[in-house]
Amino acid sequence: MKLKLTLLLILISTTTLLKAQDSLMLRKIYDEELVNGQCYGNLHYLCKNIGPRLSGSKNAQKAVEWGKKLMESYGFDHVFLQEVMVPHWVRGAKEVGMIIDGKNKIPVPIAALGMSVATPKEGITANIIEVHSLKELDTLGESMIKGKIVFFNRPFDPRFIETLRAYGTAGDQRNMGPAAAAKYGAVGVIVRSLTETLDNYPHTGATRYAPDGIKIPAAAISTKAANQLSTLLKQRKLPLIKFYFKQNCEMRPDTLSYNVIGELTGSENPNKFITVGGHLDSWDLAEGAHDDGTGVMGSVEAVRILKVLGYKPKNTIRAVFFMNEENGDKGGIKYAELAAKNKEEHIAAIESDLGGFTPRGFGFTGLSSNQFKNLASWKTLFEPYGSSRFLVGGGGSDIGPLKEKAPGVILIGFDPDSQRYFDVHHTPNDVFENVNKRELELGAASMASLIYLIDQHGFN
Amino acid sequence: MKLKLTLLLILISTTTLLKAQDSLMLRKIYDEELVNGQCYGNLHYLCKNIGPRLSGSKNAQKAVEWGKKLMESYGFDHVFLQEVMVPHWVRGAKEVGMIIDGKNKIPVPIAALGMSVATPKEGITANIIEVHSLKELDTLGESMIKGKIVFFNRPFDPRFIETLRAYGTAGDQRNMGPAAAAKYGAVGVIVRSLTETLDNYPHTGATRYAPDGIKIPAAAISTKAANQLSTLLKQRKLPLIKFYFKQNCEMRPDTLSYNVIGELTGSENPNKFITVGGHLDSWDLAEGAHDDGTGVMGSVEAVRILKVLGYKPKNTIRAVFFMNEENGDKGGIKYAELAAKNKEEHIAAIESDLGGFTPRGFGFTGLSSNQFKNLASWKTLFEPYGSSRFLVGGGGSDIGPLKEKAPGVILIGFDPDSQRYFDVHHTPNDVFENVNKRELELGAASMASLIYLIDQHGFN
Numbered sequence: 032m033k034l035k036l037t038l039l040l041i042l043i044s045t046t047t048l049l050k051a052q053d054s055l056m057l058r059k060i061y062d063e064e065l066v067n068g069q070c071y072g073n074l075h076y077l078c079k080n081i082g083p084r085l086s087g088s089k090n091a092q093k094a095v096e097w098g099k100k101l102m103e104s105y106g107f108d109h110v111f112l113q114e115v116m117v118p119h120w121v122r123g124a125k126e127v128g129m130i131i132d133g134k135n136k137i138p139v140p141i142a143a144l145g146m147s148v149a150t151p152k153e154g155i156t157a158n159i160i161e162v163h164s165l166k167e168l169d170t171l172g173e174s175m176i177k178g179k180i181v182f183f184n185r186p187f188d189p190r191f192i193e194t195l196r197a198y199g200t201a202g203d204q205r206n207m208g209p210a211a212a213a214k215y216g217a218v219g220v221i222v223r224s225l226t227e228t229l230d231n232y233p234h235t236g237a238t239r240y241a242p243d244g245i246k247i248p249a250a251a252i253s254t255k256a257a258n259q260l261s262t263l264l265k266q267r268k269l270p271l272i273k274f275y276f277k278q279n280c281e282m283r284p285d286t287l288s289y290n291v292i293g294e295l296t297g298s299e300n301p302n303k304f305i306t307v308g309g310h311l312d313s314w315d316l317a318e319g320a321h322d323d324g325t326g327v328m329g330s331v332e333a334v335r336i337l338k339v340l341g342y343k344p345k346n347t348i349r350a351v352f353f354m355n356e357e358n359g360d361k362g363g364i365k366y367a368e369l370a371a372k373n374k375e376e377h378i379a380a381i382e383s384d385l386g387g388f389t390p391r392g393f394g395f396t397g398l399s400s401n402q403f404k405n406l407a408s409w410k411t412l413f414e415p416y417g418s419s420r421f422l423v424g425g426g427g428s429d430i431g432p433l434k435e436k437a438p439g440v441i442l443i444g445f446d447p448d449s450q451r452y453f454d455v456h457h458t459p460n461d462v463f464e465n466v467n468k469r470e471l472e473l474g475a476a477s478m479a480s481l482i483y484l485i486d487q488h489g490f491n
Numbered sequence: 492m493k494l495k496l497t498l499l500l501i502l503i504s505t506t507t508l509l510k511a512q513d514s515l516m517l518r519k520i521y522d523e524e525l526v527n528g529q530c531y532g533n534l535h536y537l538c539k540n541i542g543p544r545l546s547g548s549k550n551a552q553k554a555v556e557w558g559k560k561l562m563e564s565y566g567f568d569h570v571f572l573q574e575v576m577v578p579h580w581v582r583g584a585k586e587v588g589m590i591i592d593g594k595n596k597i598p599v600p601i602a603a604l605g606m607s608v609a610t611p612k613e614g615i616t617a618n619i620i621e622v623h624s625l626k627e628l629d630t631l632g633e634s635m636i637k638g639k640i641v642f643f644n645r646p647f648d649p650r651f652i653e654t655l656r657a658y659g660t661a662g663d664q665r666n667m668g669p670a671a672a673a674k675y676g677a678v679g680v681i682v683r684s685l686t687e688t689l690d691n692y693p694h695t696g697a698t699r700y701a702p703d704g705i706k707i708p709a710a711a712i713s714t715k716a717a718n719q720l721s722t723l724l725k726q727r728k729l730p731l732i733k734f735y736f737k738q739n740c741e742m743r744p745d746t747l748s749y750n751v752i753g754e755l756t757g758s759e760n761p762n763k764f765i766t767v768g769g770h771l772d773s774w775d776l777a778e779g780a781h782d783d784g785t786g787v788m789g790s791v792e793a794v795r796i797l798k799v800l801g802y803k804p805k806n807t808i809r810a811v812f813f814m815n816e817e818n819g820d821k822g823g824i825k826y827a828e829l830a831a832k833n834k835e836e837h838i839a840a841i842e843s844d845l846g847g848f849t850p851r852g853f854g855f856t857g858l859s860s861n862q863f864k865n866l867a868s869w870k871t872l873f874e875p876y877g878s879s880r881f882l883v884g885g886g887g888s889d890i891g892p893l894k895e896k897a898p899g900v901i902l903i904g905f906d907p908d909s910q911r912y913f914d915v916h917h918t919p920n921d922v923f924e925n926v927n928k929r930e931l932e933l934g935a936a937s938m939a940s941l942i943y944l945i946d947q948h949g950f951n
Contacts, residue, residue, distance in 0.1 A: 065649040189525040192876055194929070227929065389849070389908050391877065416652055417851065417908075420877070448849050448877075448908065450929045469654070469687065469910045 050408070053487070056342075057412055057480045063336050064476040070332035071468040073101065074325060074387075078318035078463035085145075085315045086355040087119025087286035094311050095289045098327070098352050102293030105335045107350075109296060112289040115365040117355040119286045120146050122315055123279030126250060128221075130260055131156065131273040139256035142233035142316065143278040144205060144222065144249045145358045146240070154277030155180065155219050155248065161264050165203055165211045177216030180274045182264075183208045184257050187227040187453070194227060194449045195385065198456075201225055209249035210241045220249040221274060223257040226453040231255050234457045235314055237358040248278055251457075290362045291352035293331065295338055299345040302374070305485050307333050307381040307478050308351030310362065310429055317461040321452065324463075325387025325471050327352045329445075332475035333482060344486045346378060353429040356384065360428050367432035377437035379485050381445060381478055382427030386456075387471040388447035390418040393481060394425020396442040397434070402490045409484050418477040420446065441490060443481070447474055510868070513947070516802075517872055517940045523796050524936040530792035531928040533561065534785060534847075538778035538923035545605075545775045546815040547579025547746035554771050555749045558787070558812050562753030565795050567810075569756060572749040575825040577815040579746045580606050582775055583739030586710060588681075590720055591616065591733040599716035602693035602776065603738040604665060604682065604709045605818045606700070614737030615640065615679045615708065621724050625663055625671045637676030640734045642724075643668045644717050647687040647913070654687060654909045655845065658916075661685055669709035670701045680709040681734065683717040686913040691715050694917045695774055697818040708738055750822045751812035753791065755798055759805040762834070765945050767793050767841040767938050768811030770822065770889055777921040781912065784923075785847025785931050787812045789905075792935035793942060804946045806838060813889040816844065820888050827892035837897035839945050841905060841938055842887030846916075847931040848907035850878040853941060854885015856902040857894070862950045869944050878937040880906065901950060903941070907934055 081097060084090040095112065102110040128141035143149075157178060162168060163185040168176065183204035187197040202225060209220040224234035233251040240246045252260070263272050291311065297303060309326020313319020334350040354362035370377060381393075392413065395403060406421050413419035425444030426434075433440045447470070455461040524530075541557060544550040555572065562570040588601035603609075617638060622628060623645040628636065643664035647657040662685060669680040684694035693711040700706045712720070723732050751771065757763060769786020773779020794810040814822035830837060841853075852873065855863060866881050873879035885904030886894075893900045907930070915921040 061652070062650050189929075190522050192521070192933070389910050417880070450849050450933070451927050454927065467911050467914065469649075473652070473910070 053412055053484065056483055057416070059340055060336055060479045060483065061416060061476045063340055064332070064472045068332065068472040068475065069335065070328040070475050071471055074320065074328040074466060074471065075463055077324050077328060078320050082318055083315045084311065084313050084319060085120065086117040086288060086312045086358060087283065091288060091312055091354065095291055098291040098311060102291065102331060102350065105338060107293040107295060107334065107338065110293040112291055113365060113369060115288055115290060115354055115361050116285045117288045117361045118359045119283040120358055121281055121283060123149070123281060126278040127154065127276065128250065128252065129275040130263060131275055132263055132267065133270055139260070140231055140233050140253040141221065141250040141276055142235045143280045144209070144251055145235055145237040145314070147209070147238060147249045147278065147280055148246045149280050150219065150248045150277050154275055156273055156275045157218050158271050159221070159274040161261055165207060168211050168215055173215045176212065179217055180219040180221060181208070181212040181217045182260065183220065183222045184261055186223060187225070189227055194453050197227060198225055198453060205236055205251065206239055209238045209247055210244055213245045213247045217247055219247050219276065221252050221276070222249065224251045224254050226254060226456065228454050229254050232458040232460060235316055236457045250276055250278060288354045290354050290366055292349055293334065294347050294349040295334060295344050297345055297347040298343050301347050303346040303376045303378055304349055305346055305379050305482050306349040306351050306377065307383070307482060308353055308429060309383045310354070310356030311352040312355050312357050314357055314457050316457065317459045318463055320461050320463045320466050321386035321455055322457065322461055323356065323384050325466060325474070326383035329383050329387060329471060329475040329478060333479035336476065336479040337483065342483065346486050348482055348486065356428050363429035364432050367436035370433060371436040375437065377433055377440040378489065379441040379443055380430040380433050381443040381481065382430045383445040383474065383478065384427045384429070385445065385447055385449065386452045387466050387474055388451060389470045390445065390447050390474040390477040392418050392420030392422065392446050394422040394444040394446050396424055396426045398441060398490060405491050413477065413480065416473065416477060418473070422446065445474065445478055513872055513944065516943055517876070519800055520796055520939045520943065521876060521936045523800055524792070524932045528792065528932040528935065529795065530788040530935050531931055534780065534788040534926060534931065535923055537784050537788060538780050542778055543775045544771065544773050544779060545580065546577040546748060546772045546818060547743065551748060551772055551814065555751055558751040558771060562751065562791060562810065565798060567753040567755060567794065567798065570753040572751055573825060573829060575748055575750060575814055575821050576745045577748045577821045578819045579743040580818055581741055581743060583609070583741060586738040587614065587736065588710065588712065589735040590723060591735055592723055592727065593730055599720070600691055600693050600713040601681065601710040601736055602695045603740045604669070604711055605695055605697040605774070607669070607698060607709045607738065607740055608706045609740050610679065610708045610737050614735055616733055616735045617678050618731050619681070619724070619734040621721055625667060628671050628675055633675045636672065639677055640679040640681060641668070641672040641677045642720065643680065643682045644721055646683060647685070649687055654913050657687060658685055658913060665696050665711065666699055669698045669707055670704055673705040673707045677707055679707050679736065681712050681736070682709065684711045684714050686714060686916065688914050689714050692918040692920060695776055696917045710736055710738060748814045750814050750826055752809055753794065754807050754809040755794060755804050757806040758803050761807050763806040763836045763838055764809055765806055765839050765942050766809040766811050766837065767843070767942060768813055768889060769843045770814070770816030771812040772815050772817050774817055774917050776917065777919045778923055780921050780923045780926050781846035781915055782917065782921055783816065783844045785926060785934070786843035789843050789847060789931060789935040789938060793939035796936065796939040797943065802943065806946050808942055808946065816888050823889035824892050827896035830893060831896040835897065837893055837900040838949065839901040839903055840890040840893050841903040841941065842890045843905040843934065843938065844887045844889065845905065845907055845909065846912045847926050847934055848911060849930045850905065850907050850934040850937040852878050852880030852882065852906050854882040854904040854906050856884055856886045858901060858950060865951050873937065873940070876933065876937060878933070882906065905934065905938055
């Protein structure tokens with residue numbers, strides 16, 4: 032009996048000690064980041080010295096080279112590139128859009144959707160019909176749609192607390208609207224920008240054509256102009272409102288590009304991996320600061336913190352800069368393929384692709400309900416840092432393919448505050464100046480902390 | 492026994508029903524605000540049509556009149572003003588500051604601290620000595636300080652997760668530094684701006700002279716210029732670095748002003764009050780958007796939401812626009828005095844004066860530990876809205892005086908995310924454009940929700 036009690040006490044003390052060690056380590060991680068953080072300066076370089084870096088562009092290649100050097104400068108154990116062929120879409124000259132209200136021509140801000148085809152050189156002029164869903168196209172049918180421009184104008188639902196959910200429910204208009212409208216003979220598509228704000232900026236983003244379908248030109252229109260157009264469509268019966276737009280984008284041949292990877296080799300399990308990453312490519316309209324400069328700079332920072340604190344991981348810890356998330360996901364797909372081919376065991380993959388805002392927590396995919404419950408003690412550790420919201424479900428486009436290719440992997444989405452993301456998302460406003468230094472740093476520290484806990488304890 | 496069981500079941504069902512009702516009501520509150528919110532538009536008016544509104548100024552009076560009309564337009568049961576005499580400090584012509592490095596004169600951005608006296612018309616030129624604490628003044632003593640300008644240069648400690656704590660620990664330099672330096676014969680004081688950012692803006696704010704002490708002119712200097720000055724002071728031995736500054740501020744006679752109050756009268760306890768408020772006055776350098784336009788517009792919005800949802804409160808619910816928080820707290824003091832005089836029983840007072848950022852939760856002062864534990868069920872209600880961080884301790888300058896004057900009151904600080912606050916606090920950047928619509932709305936809805944819960948259930 033006495034022996035049992037002693038054992039119990041030892042067990043309790045060990046648990047308490049471990050918890051105290053973890054707590055101290057998190058404090059060290061946050062202190063290092065908040066005092067000596069480098070990700071904000073790195074983001075400045077990426078935004079201002081490189082800038083927009085759509086897949087296949089010269090800037091994307093510059094970003095690859097600079098990213099590799101950055102990881103090498105931090106003395107990671109192994110830094111390397113993974114070759115990946117990516118689409119090379121080019122916007123060309125700035126688009127022109129106009130509402131034609133009888134003799135009145137009203138210029139409106141538009142931007143071609145990524146992967147869209149161009150209009151004919153002279154542009155397209157056609158009657159325009161407003162719809163609010165893909166389903167409505169089926170109801171209207173070819174007789175109402177053929178020869179017209181389809182105007183998707185379903186706004187974000189402001190009642191969602193997380194803007195990501197509003198994006199999720201409105202996004203089909205941009206992703207699938209052009210392909211769906213083409214089936215009914217539409218000659219072009221204009222999509223209300225995917226944002227809850229009323230502003231004058233078109234928010235671009237990729238659309239997906241059906242592989243064997245007709246490709247019609249498609250553009251985003253600013254939310255203010257979308258409202259204006261909708262009002263005019265309601266007011267005018269005859270003559271009908273027409274719309275004119277001209278865009279000059281083109282698909283060029285696929286281009287060789289790279290994922291950039293840096294790792295701290297695991298001392299116990301070098302072939303077991305915990306990865307953290309974001310995407311290096313960005314839309315062409317701005318600097319890709321929040322999307323996803325903060326993700327890549329925060330990810331490499333998380334690994335830098337652990338390295339500089341002298342942490343010797345049990346498992347291999349990897350920072351991954353994925354290429355081509357915005358218009359193809361080729362980098363994420365390639366990474367997963369190579370993980371399978373090289374028989375790498377992935378314990379967990381963290382993705383940061385929702386901006387560099389104040390971290391609120393993480394979302395987890397792949398945990399059993401017991402494993403999720405067991406995260407409660409980690410939650411407690413994150414509470415002093417305001418980053419303790421652990422949700423069931425989470426991940427991202429780049430780590431998604433690992434689910435199939437690296438069975439058993441836990442996919443984790445870094446979950447920052449979402450309120451401001453769609454103010455800047457895919458617009459000319461996604462610039463360095465809209466990133467707050469401390470918000471970015473807190474995110475990097477929270478990811479470093481989670482990596483540390485996973486490396487130490489795994490998911491029990 | 493059977494009867495007891497039935498009673499128990501009735502009790503359980505009632506509790507479950509009540510919880511479901513509360514949950515539904517919170518959803519209604521958030522929906523109303525996110526779909527029909529008016530506080531962002533109101534804030535726009537306050538910032539752009541009225542603007543800076545320091546106590547005693549014409550704009551402060553305009554804000555009082557407009558605020559009263561706004562409350563009346565919402566059909567509150569009772570809208571009234573409380574007279575309060577406030578200090579009237581005026582900045583005068585823009586300040587001039589220069590580092591004098593031998594023959595080299597380097598202009599630096601400074602702004603007089605609120606309530607500071609002016610320099611002589613020709614300005615002050617003197618040797619400057621850098622210190623990091625009030626205690627250091629005692630160590631240096633009169634022999635080292637007399638005739639010099641004292642330069643307080645202790646930065647924010649970035650390791651605090653909440654920037655408010657960094658402000659709290661650095662704030663004595665601005666609040667008490669000039670009075671302390673004057674005792675040792677300093678001729679002026681320059682204070683490093685109270686912010687964690689490195690920027691070119693002096694962050695103003697009030698200083699407090701000893702009532703019977705010598706008043707010496709005091710100004711804030713931008714953090715970048717503070718670093719520059721500090722570097723020069725370290726590099727140059729002889730000739731010594733001097734500093735020149737000139738400011739033109741003055742104290743005018745106290746002025747009659749007002750707190751603005753609007754209420755929904757309680758149906759059961761008209762003389763029991765739940766208040767929510769912020770301060771209407773703002774610093775003169777910008778629009779007082781986050782400090783504290785969001786506080787007053789969010790507070791009146793919280794009451795508007797309850798009104799428009801047809802909610803009939805048991806207790807009287809008050810929105811209060813306090814006057815003169817920035818340089819005197821006269822409005823808060825007067826409100827508490829009148830509460831005592833009129834024998835008003837205050838159940839709770841909520842203050843919003845930390846900016847209009849994403850709400851994280853609330854801090855509570857005055858609850859027993861059991862009462863605080865009982866908030867757990869409310870926390871659960873706030874979780875879907877991301878505003879469930881309930882902390883022990885919280886309040887604000889304006890509701891603080893109620894602690895003594897309205898015994899039993901629970902003081903509650905609205906607790907938004909703090910990372911960006913000191914980017915704009917007391918600077919020319921505190922403008923409408925730096926407020927996010929949804930962040931502001933979520934705060935208003937969270938305050939309305941808390942008021943509803945307190946009104947329904949009190950603190951058990």
